[in-house]
Amino acid sequence: MFTFTEEQEMLRKVIREFVEAEVAPKAQEWDEANHCPVELFPMLGEMGIVGTFVPEEYGGAGLGFVERSICLEELARHSAGLAITVMAHQLCMGGILNFGSEEQKKKYLPDLATGKKIGSLSLTEATGGSNFMGQKSTGEYKDWQWVINGRKCFITNSHLADVDLWTVITGQNEKGKPIMTAFIIDKDTPGHTAGRTEHKLGLCSSNTGDVSCVNVKLSPQQMLSQEGDGPKIALSTIQEVGRAGMSAICLGILRGCLEESVKFSNERIIYGKPLNKLMNIQFTIAENKLDYESAKLLTYRAASMKDKGLPCACEFALAKYAGNEGAIRAAKRTIDMMGGYGVINEYPIGRFLRDTLAGSTAGGTSDILKVVIAAETLKG
Amino acid sequence: MTHQGIWVVAEQTVSGISRVSFELLAKARELKEQGRVQAPVTAVLLGENLDDYYSAKLMEAGAETIILVDHPALRYFQNETYAAVLKALAEERQPSIILMGATAAGSDFAPTLGAKLRTGVSAHCVDMRLNEEGHLVAVVPAFGGKVLGDILCTNFRPQIATVRPGILGKVICFMHKQCPVERFDITDILAQDQGRVKALGITYEEMKGVPLEEAELVVAGGFGIESKEIWQQLETLAAVLGGAVGCTRPPLDEGWAKESQMIGTSGKSVRPKIYIGVGISGATHHICGMKDAGLVISINKDEKSPIFDVSDIRITADAAAILPLLIEGLQKNEDDVIC
Amino acid sequence: MALNIAVCIKSVPDPKWYEKITIDTKTKTITRKGIPSIINPVDKNALEAALKLKEQYGGKVTVLCMAPPGAKNELYEAMAMGADEAALLSDLAFAGADTLATSYTLAQGLNKLGKFDLVLTGTESADGATAQVPAQLAEWLNIPHLWNVKEFVLATEQEIHAKVKMDDAVGEYVIQLPALLAVSREINKPRYTTAMGVMKARKKTLTNLSKHDLDVNESLIGQVGSPTWSGDISIPSLARKGQELIGTPEEIVTQLIAKLRAAGIREGRGMVNDASGNLGSGRTDG
Incomplete structure (x- = not known):
């Protein structure tokens, strides 16, 4: 049975205080203006919210994934858009932390962990995210340099990132299979540009768009790990950092739905009585609570397994699936309960529904997650 | 019990006497009636240049005796001096109840006085009355005013209470023409002042329109x-x-x-x-x-x-x-x- | 110069939950079940002021709290915010204390912990809001104090210059150290507690002090040492039977103006000149 330590409880309390003061009052405004609040990043860095799992020697808080999930849940409770911005930034840090050389870690992590710089991971291409071996971007070694060409799409922080991790195909092995390799690209490297910005259904206070490389020349020091390590880096980062983060973000949205439903049913008077006296409303509350509590247990169990170094790919898939689907259900139920109020933007519940729908692809759609869960389960 | 009488500690302001002082005098007169207190209601005013205007105003508002403590050292509020003066006066005259306005000064020196006299202080009362035994029952708010509680101080004297300006509201104009006015000398008390706090001055906010x-x-x-x-x-x-x-x-x-x-x-x-x-x-x-x-x-x-x-x-x-x-x-x- | 600073904090029920407070009509006690405790908000301003001084001049910040054992969470939080050590004064014998007994106990705690150049507190607690402990604590410690301080600077090693909020005015004072300052919320914006701070806090020292650890006169602590005691409590009902004005904004305003006119507009003019109105308006005779 999973329980939080006293430190973790206190961490949640202080992060919540911060989020309620600095994030909650502006979340709706950011959403409506499609504004990603990057101006908060230095403060988030100081708080230890962006560099949660980065060791202290590299400027981070030196904590684990349970603590990271707590921070992301609290952020997403009020702004899932900001939370996914942080999460995508952590993908970049996770890649460098787990696969980078000592020089690369020293060069990049301190500024990223303290929120002075923003990171991104550019993996997905027009061919799709989950079929990442089918990607078309290339890296060619010429005149002691790597020359990168290609276009990535649906990249979170595409227009904001100072440090961009790329995966490209650098050749074929003897069996004719593509060799995928990862590189660290600095924002101002000539030929590296952000393209179109996507207008999304939800998570509107996060930035998503295209990034292109046209004859981007990188020194060999910019390669992350070794040639051919791309799939390992991509898979581990997406599954262990990305999916883990998304499970916590979905959980935060789900808690938002639960708390909004409780607040509304307590305050709304109908036929002279609070709404919460009606049994069908109580069913809604109970179902929201069940969805939240089950996703919570799954999320923090997976995170604590990750902290113990246990294999937890299936556990995170379960957690994200439960959180994302649970949040969709809870948001819909709460909107139904609220009637007209549910669809006007003074209430955040509509935003929660849009955010959770928009968040369904990041870290794997429910169908992909089911494939992961089934594969693990069928092993027997 | 040797302690008797109700005191109101009035406060000098830039334009005269604070309104809460008058509210407290009206309340003191009401308590006196209610508890059939024999001793006169006493107003104590600390300040500088306290001429007849002040005693006239205090009398009009209900004071039956007046103690004026007039000294340049009392020009600005200084907790140490104010509390030392009040302590000396209270020990000498032994009032049963001391009421003060919960102004910035009153909120600060009422508790100091309480600690000096080793007695109880009820802060920010919204109402008060005397119970059957003649003890002061002070009604105080808690939890931001959500809860009201009675506070008593039955075994210690004087019973000190502060009231926020405007809470009692009522000011009464009394018609009596004469009341004893005493001037209390504080030379000895000031001699003992250690000078640990010095007031440099006070700046008033510019007031727009009606207070x-x-x-x-x-x-x-x-x-x-x-x-x-x-x-x-x-x-x-x-x-x-x-x-x-x-x-x-x-x-x-x-x-x-x-x-x-x-x-x-x-x-x-x-x-x-x-x-x-x-x-x-x-x-x-x-x-x-x-x-x-x-x-x-x-x-x-x-x-x-x-x-x-x-x-x-x-x-x-x-x-x-x-x-x-x-x-x-x-x-x-x-x-x-x-x- | 290094400053040895003490900050006294109170653990209070979170003011956001005051609407949920009820009274047990049988026992006449306040029910605050399920309401979380927090550091009294303005006490965080006091702690922030202490941490800023430490950053500027060096020294040590010790946080002190008199409360039941559960308040250790608030003390750890204060250490997470940056305080160096903490002490919890906790003993059944301290229970039921009014401000006089509380301030006496805090004073004995401070005396036990060492010699402090500066003691900082908030102006008042969110729950009781008597604002009396700072002044009384200074009295027991026999040090000077200022209450409602909105700004201060260390002018010399021995003196602080402070601005104090008065009624519609600001007073300026010089106070000698050692001293106590009760600060108001506009003095600063308390820093946020960071994740790193939370993790460091558990490695810092929290000392538990019971009455046996302190040099206390038993007749001055707890209920015994409290001159005041609580009688009845109640939750007043302030409900009014309201009338809703409905319609377009124009229609609402027309109704409202009619209501204002009906609400004794003429009487309002008359009242200013009666005896009661005169008294507060200051001297007019020059």
Whole structure:
């Protein structure tokens, strides 16, 4: 049975205080203006919210994934858009932390962990995210340099990132299979540009768009790990950092739905009585609570397994699936309960529904997650 | 019990005597009647240049004897000096009850006096009475005014209590013509002052219009005032109606209003004839500062605002929609100016 | 110069939950079940002021709290915010204390912990809001104090210059160290507690002090040492039977102006000149 330590409880309390003061009052405004609040990043860095799992020697808080999930849940409770911005930034840090050389870690992590710089991971291409071996971007070694060409799409922080991790195909092995390799690209490297910005259904206070490389020349020091390590880096980062983060973000949205439903049913008077006296409303509350509590247990169990170094790919898939689907259900139920109020933007519940729908692809759609869960389960 | 009589510690202000001093004298006279107290109600005033104006005003407000402590050293409030003087006086004369205004000075030196005399102090009372045994029962708010509790101090004397300005409200004009006025010499007490705190001076805030506590009409704004422009409309409305402007915490934090305009348990208590709350949701601590208003009119776009539960007239609307129309409507007819 | 600073904090029920407070009508006690405790908000301003001084001049910040054992969470939080150590004064014998007994116990705690150049507190607690402990604590410690301080600077090693909020005014004072300052919320914006701070806090020292650890006169602590005691408590009902004005904004305003006119507008003018109105308006005779 999973329980939080006293430190973790206190961490949640202080992060919540911060989020309620600095994030909650502006979340709706950011959403409506499609504004990603990057101006908060230095403060988030100081708080230890962006560099949660980065060791202290590299400027981070030196904590684990349970603590990271707590921070992301609290952020997403009020702004899932900001939370996914942080999460995508952590993908970049996770890649460098787990696969980078000592020089690369020293060069990049301190500024990223303290929120002075923003990171991104550019993996997905027009061919799709989950079929990442089918990607078309290339890296060619010429005149002691790597020359990168290609276009990535649906990249979170595409227009904001100072440090961009790329995966490209650098050749074929003897069996004719593509060799995928990862590189660290600095924002101002000539030929590296952000393209179109996507207008999304939800998570509107996060930035998503295209990034292109046209004859981007990188020194060999910019390669992350070794040639051919791309799939390992991509898979581990997406599954262990990305999916883990998304499970916590979905959980935060789900808690938002639960708390909004409780607040509304307590305050709304109908036929002279609070709404919460009606049994069908109580069913809604109970179902929201069940969805939240089950996703919570799954999320923090997976995170604590990750902290113990246990294999937890299936556990995170379960957690994200439960959180994302649970949040969709809870948001819909709460909107139904609220009637007209549910669809006007003074209430955040509509935003929660849009955010959770928009968040369904990041870290794997429910169908992909089911494939992961089934594969693990069928092993027997 | 040797301790007897009710004292009111009055306070000198830049323009005379603080109104709360008169409110306390009225209350002291009421307590005296109620408890059939023999000893006269005594007003004690500490300050500088205390001429006949002061004793006349105190007498008119109900003092039956007056002790004036007049010295340049008392020009500015200094806790150490003020408390030393009051301690010496109280030990010598042994009053049973000492009432003070919970002003900035009173809130600070009442507890010091209590500690010096090793007795109890009831802070920020909203009401008080004498029980059958003649003990003071002070009604004090807690939890931002949500809860009211009786505080007693039966085994120690004097019983000290402070009351926030405006809470008692009532000031009575007494018709008696004479009362003994004594001047108390503090040379010896000042000689013992260690000079650990020195007052350098005081700067008064510039006051606009009617003082909030004395206004017959108050227009107050809160969180629902979404911009400085709307706040200025609210100020215009108050000006058109001849009232004072009050606020809750958010306009203060925005820098639109001053600390002295805040209404609530940590600000001022008002009891105007008409209170108009605009964009105020009605947290307990604010309601405690305006609950005694005559007619309460509330404008808030959230129909679930708690302020509506304590309002006589409810308007569920956005402040920005109502204020310009209201100002325009009132200006059309000059007769609508009320105070 | 290094400053040895003590900050006294109180653990209070979170003011956001005051609406949920009820009274047990049988026992006449306040029910605050399920309401979380927090550091009294303005005490965080006191702690922030202490941390800023430490950053500027060096020294140590010790946080002190008199409360039941559960308040250790608030003390850890204060250490997470940056305080160096903490002490919890906790003993059944301290229970039921009014401000006089509380301030006496805090004073004995401070005396036990060492010699402090500066003691900082908030102006008042959110729950009781008597604002009396700072002045009384200074009295027991026999040091000078200022209450409602909105700004201060260390002018010399021995002196602080402070601005104090008065009624519609600001007073300026010089106070000698050692001293106590009770600060108001506008003095600063308390820093946020960081994740790193939370993790460091558990490695810092929290000392538990019971009455046996302190040099206390038993007749001055707890209920015995409290001159005041509580009688009846109640939750007053302030409800008014309201009338809703409905319609378009124009229609609402027309109704409202009629209501204002009906609400004794003429009487309002008359009242200003009666005897009671005169008294507060200051001297007019020059």
